[in-house]
Structures are given as structure tokens and as C-alpha cells.
Amino acid sequence: MVGAGVLSLPYAMAELGWGPGVTVLVISWIVTLYTLWQMVEMHEMVPGKRFDRYHELGQHAFGEKLGLYIVVPQQLIVEVGVDIVYMVTGGRSLMKFHDLVCKDCKDIKLTYFIMIFASAHFVLSHLPNFNAISGVSLAAAVMSLSYSTIAWGASVDKGVQADVQYGYKATTTAGTIFNFFSALGDVAFAYAGHNVVLEIQATIPSTPEKPSKGPMWRGVIVAYIVVALCYFPVALIGYWMFGNKVDDNILISLEKPVWLIAMANMFVVIHVIGSYQIYAMPVFDMIETVLVKKLKFRPSWMLRFVTRNIYVAFTMFVGITFPFFGGLLGFFGGFAFAPTTYFLPCIMWLAIYKPRKYSLSWWTNWVSSESGNSIFLNLCGKNKKSKIQSQYALQICIVLGVILMIVAPIGGLRQIILQAKHYEFYS
Numbered sequence: 001m002v003g004a005g006v007l008s009l010p011y012a013m014a015e016l017g018w019g020p021g022v023t024v025l026v027i028s029w030i031v032t033l034y035t036l037w038q039m040v041e042m043h044e045m046v047p048g049k050r051f052d053r054y055h056e057l058g059q060h061a062f063g064e065k066l067g068l069y070i071v072v073p074q075q076l077i078v079e080v081g082v083d084i085v086y087m088v089t090g091g092r093s094l095m096k097f098h099d100l101v102c103k104d105c106k107d108i109k110l111t112y113f114i115m116i117f118a119s120a121h122f123v124l125s126h127l128p129n130f131n132a133i134s135g136v137s138l139a140a141a142v143m144s145l146s147y148s149t150i151a152w153g154a155s156v157d158k159g160v161q162a163d164v165q166y167g168y169k170a171t172t173t174a175g176t177i178f179n180f181f182s183a184l185g186d187v188a189f190a191y192a193g194h195n196v197v198l199e200i201q202a203t204i205p206s207t208p209e210k211p212s213k214g215p216m217w218r219g220v221i222v223a224y225i226v227v228a229l230c231y232f233p234v235a236l237i238g239y240w241m242f243g244n245k246v247d248d249n250i251l252i253s254l255e256k257p258v259w260l261i262a263m264a265n266m267f268v269v270i271h272v273i274g275s276y277q278i279y280a281m282p283v284f285d286m287i288e289t290v291l292v293k294k295l296k297f298r299p300s301w302m303l304r305f306v307t308r309n310i311y312v313a314f315t316m317f318v319g320i321t322f323p324f325f326g327g328l329l330g331f332f333g334g335f336a337f338a339p340t341t342y343f344l345p346c347i348m349w350l351a352i353y354k355p356r357k358y359s360l361s362w363w364t365n366w367v368s369s370e371s372g373n374s375i376f377l378n379l380c381g382k383n384k385k386s387k388i389q390s391q392y393a394l395q396i397c398i399v400l401g402v403i404l405m406i407v408a409p410i411g412g413l414r415q416i417i418l419q420a421k422h423y424e425f426y427s
Helices: 004-016 018-042 054-062 064-101 110-124 131-158 173-190 193-201 213-245 258-294 301-321 325-353 360-367 370-379 395-421
Strands: none
Touching: 004 018, 004 064, 004 131, 004 173, 004 213, 004 258, 018 173, 018 193, 018 213, 018 325, 054 064, 054 193, 054 325, 064 110, 064 193, 064 258, 064 301, 064 325, 110 258, 110 301, 131 213, 131 258, 173 325, 173 395, 193 213, 193 258, 193 325, 258 301, 325 395
């Protein structure tokens, strides 16, 4: 759950400001926890059947064809977008590590560091499934907690900068607004677990007596507590110490102690190696399913080898071409994460449970905040009618998600264009 997007949260705070920034962080945490609970509940909503893929749940909610057309493009954009961002993140962190530990060494292009990072995935991408990368995933989880702690701890150690400023960095009203939009995408990108939650839940044994949603929901709660302990200190302390001069990756703003910051950047590399695979596995599954079932390719080791290497090469090439961490986060955070994380689960919930139109239950689905209570009653074991109470969804999930999907890509794309003006490609 704790992704490399946490490193951009101080930068997002700088573009949002104290009041709006804290509000957006808190609302995003609550809304995404609620929609994640919906996903966990819907995994086994049909007795004897498990929806192991996001698109399978979409097909059940919207129909066989429409479900695919709605969900699959969004999910692919999310997973491919995350892998592109992680290519850039891994390459930049390797470059920062090199520059810190070898200050007198010859400068090496960022392009080469991204290629070095990609080389690991030409090997790891041939592991068969999620269980096969469990060790890598565990290492990634430990690393993410470590570098998040180092990020805010080293910021505290450095202290508030003498010339710190907390005003908006943009000099024009239009610039401030577009940066605000991009920052919303940065925050959305940080909450990225929904797109693989069903695949992860599918690996948990389930029986009618002990359904998988029990241990899965407990895992989600632990994960979200850890998310809060990582995200809020990094975002608030990083912005407090550096103000609007903070980089789009907080670790880039930190220099000392050298050994600690170098270690944190290497932790980021290890983490995004594991996270890249988590998001690549569903893409491999989709590609190979289409090739075998639709195009009638013979399933073989060679087919896996070729398709997976082409995918890794593609994400590497795009990452090398557009290595703009902040802009990519804002664009993909709004364009892809807003639908799959903020409002698609709510719409599927409404489509599946179908409360009577204009009834009290229907209106409550859209305007009531009681559903937030049902989550925590469920968590405490006090909700004996969870199937009924789970019909209550927050309108804010859908409204905020749609707004986010519209405005955040605009801000992120503008940021990419502005950065590209002064960037020498493949440098």
C-alpha cells in the first residue's frame, strides 16, 4: 500500500497549501479506505464464486461486454502508468545514490540508470505468479516503511530552512490553479492498492465458514494504519521543513547524513523493483490471455519470454523519454487512479445491490455519511447487518473522483509540457 508516491507528498503539499493540503490528505485516506472495503466485500458477494480480477467484478456489475470496456482500459492505464513511474523512480534513486557515494565520479546519464533498473525486470518478470514474488514483495514493504521514516526523520534533523516560504510557488493565478490540479493527482497516485486488491485477495484460502474477506479486511486495516503513519509525517514534516522549495521527490532535497540518504535511495530502488512486479503481473495475465484465447497462440515458455520482455522494454522506453516524476504522478493519478480508486467501486456497488430508485436507501447511497459508520461498526464486529448497511455509499466518493479525473490530468500534463521545454531528451 505504501508506494513511491509518498515521496511526492511534500511537493503536493507545497502546491496545495496547509489548509487544502491537510484536508485533501485526510479525505483521500477516508474515501479510499471506504472504497477498498467495498472491493473486499464484493470479492465473494456471489455464493460459490470469487471475482479474482477487477474486470471480472466489472463484468458482473455492468454486463459481460460493457464491464470489460469500462474496467479493462482504466486498469491497464493504472498498471502500465505505475510501472512507467516506477521506472523513472528507480532510475532517479539509483542516480541519486551514485551521486552521493561517489561525488568525484564521472556523471552518468539518467537514461543509463533507468536502463540499469530495467535490467532487473527482464529477469524478475518471468516469475509465474504473485506467490512466486512474495519474498520480493515482503522486501518491498520493509523498504517502503524504512525510506518513509528516513525521509521525515532526516527532514526533522535538517530543521526548518532559514529562508523557508509556505506561499504558492507559481507567480500567476493560472499557474497556481494548474499546480493545484496536478497536486491532487499526486495525492491520488499515493493511494494505489485498489487495482490489485482482488488479485491479492484471490491468493487467500476461503471457505463458507471462513471467507477470505475476514483476513483480507484485517490486512487492509493494518495497511491503512501504516499508510497513515508513513504518509502524514512525510507530507507535513517535509513541507514544514522545506516549504515551497521542496523537490518533487523529498529524498532529492535531502543531502545529509550522506550514508543515510544514500541508503534511503537504495531502499526506494528495492521497493519499486517489487512494486513494479506487483503491477506488472495482472498486465502479463491480460496479455497472455488475449494471445492464447483470442489470437490462438500456443501457450509456451517462449510466448511468456517474448511478451514480458517487450512489456518491460516498452515501460523502460517511455520512462527514458519522459522522466518527469512529478508530472507523471499528477497525470496518471488523475486520469487512471481517480476512477479505479475513488468512484468505480461505488458505482459497481450501486449497480450490483440496486437499492430502489429514489427510496431512502437510494438517496442515502448518494448523500448520506452513515456508510462511513458502517465501515467502522463492521471493523469492530458490531455490524450484524453488513450486507444491508453496505448499500450506503458516500456521494463524495463519486463526486470527488469525477472532479479529480477531470482536473488532475490537466495539471499533470501541463507540468510535463513545461518540464519538457527545458529537457534534453535521452540526456
